[in-house]
Amino acid sequence: MMTELEDLREYLHARKLKATRTRRLIFQEIITSSDGHPNASEIHERLTRKGEKVSLASVYRTLALLVKSGLVSQVDLGEDHSHYEPEGAKAGHGHLICLSCGAVTEFSDTQIHRLIGRIGKDHAFKLDKFSIQVFGYCGKCLR
Amino acid sequence: MMTELEDLREYLHARKLKATRTRRLIFQEIITSSDGHPNASEIHERLTRKGEKVSLASVYRTLALLVKSGLVSQVDLGEDHSHYEPEGAKAGHGHLICLSCGAVTEFSDTQIHRLIGRIGKDHAFKLDKFSIQVFGYCGKCLR
DNA sequence: TTTAATGCAAACATTTTGCACCCTG
DNA sequence: CAGGGTGCAAAATGTTTGCATTAAA
Numbered sequence: 001m002m003t004e005l006e007d008l009r010e011y012l013h014a015r016k017l018k019a020t021r022t023r024r025l026i027f028q029e030i031i032t033s034s035d036g037h038p039n040a041s042e043i044h045e046r047l048t049r050k051g052e053k054v055s056l057a058s059v060y061r062t063l064a065l066l067v068k069s070g071l072v073s074q075v076d077l078g079e080d081h082s083h084y085e086p087e088g089a090k091a092g093h094g095h096l097i098c099l100s101c102g103a104v105t106e107f108s109d110t111q112i113h114r115l116i117g118r119i120g121k122d123h124a125f126k127l128d129k130f131s132i133q134v135f136g137y138c139g140k141c142l143r
Numbered sequence: 144m145m146t147e148l149e150d151l152r153e154y155l156h157a158r159k160l161k162a163t164r165t166r167r168l169i170f171q172e173i174i175t176s177s178d179g180h181p182n183a184s185e186i187h188e189r190l191t192r193k194g195e196k197v198s199l200a201s202v203y204r205t206l207a208l209l210v211k212s213g214l215v216s217q218v219d220l221g222e223d224h225s226h227y228e229p230e231g232a233k234a235g236h237g238h239l240i241c242l243s244c245g246a247v248t249e250f251s252d253t254q255i256h257r258l259i260g261r262i263g264k265d266h267a268f269k270l271d272k273f274s275i276q277v278f279g280y281c282g283k284c285l286r
Numbered sequence: 287t288t289t290a291a292t293g294c295a296a297a298c299a300t301t302t303t304g305c306a307c308c309c310t311g
Numbered sequence: 312c313a314g315g316g317t318g319c320a321a322a323a324t325g326t327t328t329g330c331a332t333t334a335a336a
Binding site: 076078094096098099105107109111112115116119120122123124125126127128129130131132133134135136137138139142 | 219221237239241242248254255258259262263265266269270271272273274276277278279281282285
């Protein structure tokens with residue numbers, strides 16, 4: 001569980017950047033987030049509520065750094081702001097987004113990977129990453 | 144080609160909304176757009192350049208209406224604003240987005256449809272629509 | 287002690303909204 | 312001519328940036 005923090009430290013040290021308390025707090029907040037996909041202001045609120053004095057500007061600056069590092073990925077859930085999630089081993093997964101309650105469920109599927117890979121080849125396109133949003137209604141809301 | 148305009152007229156008439164010149168112009172701009180996925184300000188600029196006096200506010204209001212009607216769909220291409228495209232027969236397709244030149248190529252694949260359908264079932268999720276963005280480098284940029 | 291990182295506030299970009307006036311039906 | 316639609320300007324969001332100050336290394 002602290003492995004990720006080590007990864008961050010390593011990343012920062014390798015490029016002579018500073019492992020500040022602010023950066024650790026923000027990264028930890030993403031890793032330990034119960035809802036899984038917080039946005040910038042949620043991260044800011046949660047830290048503030050915990051008594052940490054971190055500015056929203058730092059949240060944005062740190063998020064940009066984390067995304068660039070590959071430790072965190074930026075996801076679009078169909079809202080007008082970005083969400084962030086730890087980039088775990090389960091790379092390349094999609095999100096099921098409920099249009100009624102907003103619940104977000106992740107899914108991962110090896111067939112999708114293979115299919116996307118083939119589509120890239122068919123179009124002479126060297127792929128870097130992909131993102132899938134499936135909108136609809138979750139089991140709870142259907143009842 | 145004028146079929147779409149008829150569809151718009153029909154949609155508006157059915158709910159006692161007005162088929163104004165502004166609405167027709169904006170819808171036509173999306174249908175006939177050469178680049179395929181204009182954003183709000185591109186639509187506004189193009190109409191202005193053609194000598195049409197349409198406000199950006201009306202562009203946004205009309206886009207919202209067109210999306211709700213199902214005649215147009217809103218797409219996310221990884222930028223900080225939305226793009227719009229006609230909702231043709233080829234429903235449910237994805238976009239290949241070049242990280243170098245920004246070119247956007249569409250793809251459609253029946254296997255993806257099937258796969259997404261199955262994923263929905265597996266999660267007791269009634270699906271409405273889906274969206275796929277594949278980021279990478281296009282053939283031109285690889286040379 | 288050096289230099290990167292932070293907080294704050296102002297700046298930006300995109301989208302939304304209130305209101306007086308205009309046009310379609 | 313009634314009611315929805317439009318333009319304009321102001322406001323609301325989400326995100327970025329300049330600068331003086333703080334804190335890692």
